[in-house]
Amino acid sequence: MDKIAPDEAGERLREKLAGATAAAADAYRQTSRLIRVLTVLGQPSSPTELVERTLAVLSQVYAADVTVSARVVAGRLQLTGTCGIPEGDAAYTDGWPLAGAAAEAIAAGTAIARTGAALDPDTDFPPSLAGLAPASAVWVPAGEDGTADELLIMFRSRPDGFPSADLPVLRSVASRLRLAVQARRRSATVENLARLGHRLTSCLDLPTLYDEAARLFPILVGGAEGGVVTIEDGVAALSAATRTDVLPDGYSPQVAKLWGWEALSAGETYCGVHDGFPMGGSVLAVPVMRDDAPAAVLYAFRYDGVPFRSEAAEAGTLFGTYVGVAMNNAELYLALQASENSLRLITESISDLIAVVDDAGRFVYASPSYERELALPPGRLLGTPVAALAHPGDRAAVAAALTGPAHTPTIEYRLLTGEDRWVWVESALRPMAADNTVVLSSRVIDRRRRLEDELRRRATHDPLTGLANRALTADRLNAALARVDAPDHVGLLFCDLDKFKDVNDRLGHDAGDQLLVQAADRLRGCMRQGDLLARFGGDEFVVLLDGVTDLDDVRAAGDRVVEAMEVPFPLLDERVEISASVGGVLGVRGHADPATMLRDADAAMYAAKHAGRGRAEVFDDAASRRSLDRLQLRSDLAFASARGELAVHYQPIVELSSSRIIGFEALCRWHHPVRGLVPPDEFIPLAEETGAITAIGEWVLGQACRQLAGWRRLLSGERLGISVNLSPVQLHQADAAARTLKVIEESGADPADVWLETTEHSAIRIDVNEFATTLRAAGVHFALDDFGISYSSLSHLKRLPVESVKIDRSFVAGLPDTATDRGIVRAVLAIAESLSLTVVAEGIETPEQHADLVALGCQLGQGYLFSRPVPPDEATALLLAGVPQPSAA
Structure with missing residues (x-):
């Protein structure tokens, strides 16, 4: 083997060192870049801020002129963030077609970098970047391989491209950015869900709930509009929408035609893009499931061509769960409202004031409502005994209830508020054995206590005068008579106001009430300490004298009452004079009977009336006989008509100038089997008191009208009038007019021959216009009886529906000697003439009266001078023979 020269070996070593140094520098550079990006990703920010900051850092560390993040939507790239492109740029608003390198990167799921001639300006970047003239670019997909739908894109105007070593780092950055954005979106969604879900659960009626759901659902999932479709018995109904045309062609009462029904019916969320939607856009539909079937569908719509994200669908599904819970709550609330009894029980079980009290009766917790309701800050209450705030009269009971061995279930007591006033509180106690405390559920019951006090007062007191009533008087009288160890006796006064009925009739019920109140005040002023003053109804007053020696004390008390009533009463700018008839009785403790004492005092009072009124009488044997006699007469009257004891007598009404009979007045008479003929002024008031006057009055009217019809036939149709008196009790009947007209019509008499008479007191007190209008339409006439007794009658005469008056x-x-009476008769005749009224003079008994009335111009009259009231057969004889012509003595 050849040996390597030292120089050559050194050169190779230097090259390796240089390569290693370059690799280390590159690794350091990539690491630094990644650290900077990770630092941004770790900072708290919104999803939008996170994208913008990350793109800015990437532009710096990779020297890019433009860095964008984009999402693939319907074959186009829509920008989701940008660094280097103005917001108003067309690329920012419209995006550009998915093509070229971008399409390749998405399809391959890998990063692609291109430089120089490899860049295609028609497909690789938007037209608005043509001025930048990108010389290099990189497309980095974000997401799982093969499923990426987002891109990180960087453009440089310099020709140096992106090294292949940068591509894995950029792919990691793109994925981390996508995950960080998703995490922040999920966090925001969770916060929104919690906030919006709370708002939903506070809606306790379904229409409000649907409106809120339609408004909040698109906000949560990123939609523009929203709607709620409810489904019941297979029929869909649009229950709420953010805009009236939000479901123009996707809504149908047939659930099968609803958008996404196939998925919705299976409990799945539906996302879709609808090109046919009026503005084009995406639909997100979430079913609200109940009993494994959709009870409602939440719809959200977008019109920007961007489909809803998967996380939006997840959030929408959770929101649908909230809506379902809220629907359950609302329906439960409505069900509770529908049942009055259930609502009452629930309301009564809810306490405003909640506290926890320790075994020493001290506050260890107090709810904020203590400050709101009682001005007692909870912090100041801690450690304070509850009994310390209670009224001194209730303090021992409160302490015993809270600390005693057996807790009282509920307790009512007075509590001192922070405003230094006492209020009634009701507390329910619930012992907690685990920590030896008591939960106190309380509410202020001031209003209830006031109502209870008022009800108790109404049960024992007269509402008009504030005096004791019959029930309270009976209780006190029983108690007084039961005190057998007392050395004295019990007295009782029964007081009746004389002529009160006249005042009530003339001035009206309101004036009568005022008079009763003034009379009560007068009576209070003449009572002794300890006496009980009561009103039994109407104008009857009772005084319980607890502690009298003998009848002289009772009589003296009665005289004080009589004297107090003698002073005129100021009433409606008048000074009204009345008097009092008083009956007294003495009761011995342990022996007297309350009912008997009341009866005897009442009898003595009637004795005072018979003796001339305005006086006091004490009970004796004569009074007892009179009382029993009146009670027996009242009882006999109830059966008088059925026994045939009542009869109608007729007194002729004559033409004074000729004594010719022009009619009769029908008068009721009572032939008692034992007493004989009972005077009308005795039994008529009794009939009015018992209400029997209505039946008696209708019977008299029927008898008189039938007799009139018979006389008309006897006279071959010659006109003849009949006058019948009406009691004020009859006029008070709701159907008085109809009943009266029916009696006349059934009798066969001509209504035009019938004259109904009522006293001026009754006509003034009772509105007879409606009654008169009905009967006058049938031809019936009206007359005022006893005219002139009330000095106010002339002022009322012009408005009363009468055609005749009778001079009392x-x-x-x-007549003819008393100038005052003669002047009154002359004045009545003049007024009657001016008002076109006929005049009948009553009670003519002497030829001199007759002559003077003729001289004054009075045309009609009646009285004993012509005939007293006689039975029907005698009246017929008078009618045929005529009455004798009177002559002056």
Whole structure:
């Protein structure tokens, strides 16, 4: 073997050293480049920022003029990041066709570098880079071999190409960049999912949920528009959309025609590109599965030709799960709302104030609601005993409930707020054996306690006057009579306001209520300490005198009540005068019966009324007899009609100038089998009190109208009128007009011959216009009875639906000698003439009254001078024979 000369050996060694040095320098350079890139990839940033920074570093370390990242979309390269191309450049916005070296790199899955003549300007780079005149370039695919759809592309204007040693490093950088971007996108997606999922679960009604899902879904997956299609019983419905035409031809009530239904029905996500879409674009559809079938479909759309990424589909699938949970929550909430009882139970079980209390009754936790509801910061409560905040009257009960051996399930107590006011709180206690604490679930019940107090008050007090009611009086009277060890007795007063009904009728119910309130205040002023004042209803008051010696004390208390009522009451710019009739009774403790005392006081009160009103009477045997007599009369009246004891009598109404009968007034009479004829002023008020007046009034009207029809036949059709009184109780009936007209029509009488009379008090108090309008349309006439008693009647006369007035007998009685009565009669006649009203004078008993009425111009009248009320057969005889012509004595 030939020996190598020393010089030649040294040269070879130097060459090897130079090669090794160059390789080391190249490895160092590649390592430095990779470290710089990895440093950027490791920095926190958004996906877009990460791409831009990485491309900038690659441009520096590889001396590239332009570095871009691009994605393959529908045969074109779409830029996803760039360093060296302005954002407004056509390459940035439109991309360029996938061809040339780029297509080869994607197809082969390997990096390709070209230099000089090997570059094809028509296919290898976009037209906008023609001015750069790239002299070398490299295309590096990112992704798995054979499946890459992204490229890292670098262009240089210098002719020196990219060494083959750079290509593996660039391939590693491209893959690492792709993975880093995906990781950041996944992280952002997870954050978005958590945020958006929370927003969805707060939607407790389905329409709002669908609207939110349609809005949030495209934001999450990178779409432009979105929609929600719900499916029920195989029928699809567009329930929400970000734009009304978001599903122009892909929506159909037939689920089989929905975009991607084949995949969706199997519970799979659908991604597709639809060239036929109005603006062209991609569709992402995610099924919301319930019971292994789609209950809804979430749609997202893009119109830039870019398909949805796989990670978008993954995020969309998770979002669909959130939507399904939210739908369950919303439907559960709606189901709870639908059941009132369930909602009530749930509401009652939810407490606003939550606390944990240790075995010494001290706060170890208090929820923020303590500050919101009670102005008590939770931090200040820690270590404080709950009982220390309780009202002194409740403190012992609270401490015992929290620290006692057996915890009370619930407790109500007053708690001092941070605003130094007491509020009622209800707390439910739940012992926690594990750490020897108690969970306190509390709520403020101020409103409930106030309502309970109000209900208790309403149960025992009159709402108008605030006085005790019948129930409370009975309780107190029972208690007072049961105190047998007391040395004194119990007194009871029953007070009734005289003429209250007149005031109520004339001035109205509101004025009547005001009078009752004023009367209650007067009565309070004359009570002793410890007496109980009550209102039993209407104008009846009761006073319980606990601690009296004898009947003289009871009478003295009654006299004080009478005296208090004698002063006129200011009412509606008037001074109204009323009086009080008072009955008193004495009860001996341990012997008297409450019901008997009330009955006897009531009897004594009626004795005071019969004795002239405005006075006090105490109960005695005579009062007892009167009370029982009235009760018996009231009982007998209930059966009077059925027993045939009621009758109708008729008093003629005559033409004063000729004494010719022009009609009759029908009047009810009661022939009691024992008492004989009962005066109307005794049984009519009883009938009104019991409500029997309605049936009696209709019976009288029917009898009178049938009698009228018979008289008309007897007189061969000659006109004759009949007048019938109506009680205010009848006018109060809701169907009074219809019932009255029915009675008239069924009788066979001509409605035009019927005159219905009502007192001016009733006409003023009750709105009779509707009643009168119905009956006047049928021909029935109306008259005011007892006209002139109320001094306010003239101001009301012009608006009342009447055609006749009757001058009250109290004015006729003073004729012809009393100038005042004569002046009133003359004034009534003048007013009636001006209003075209007929006038009937009542109670004519002497020829002088008759003559004076004729002289004053009164045309019609009735009274004992002509005839008292008589039975039907006597009235017929009068009708045929006529009444005698009166002559002056």
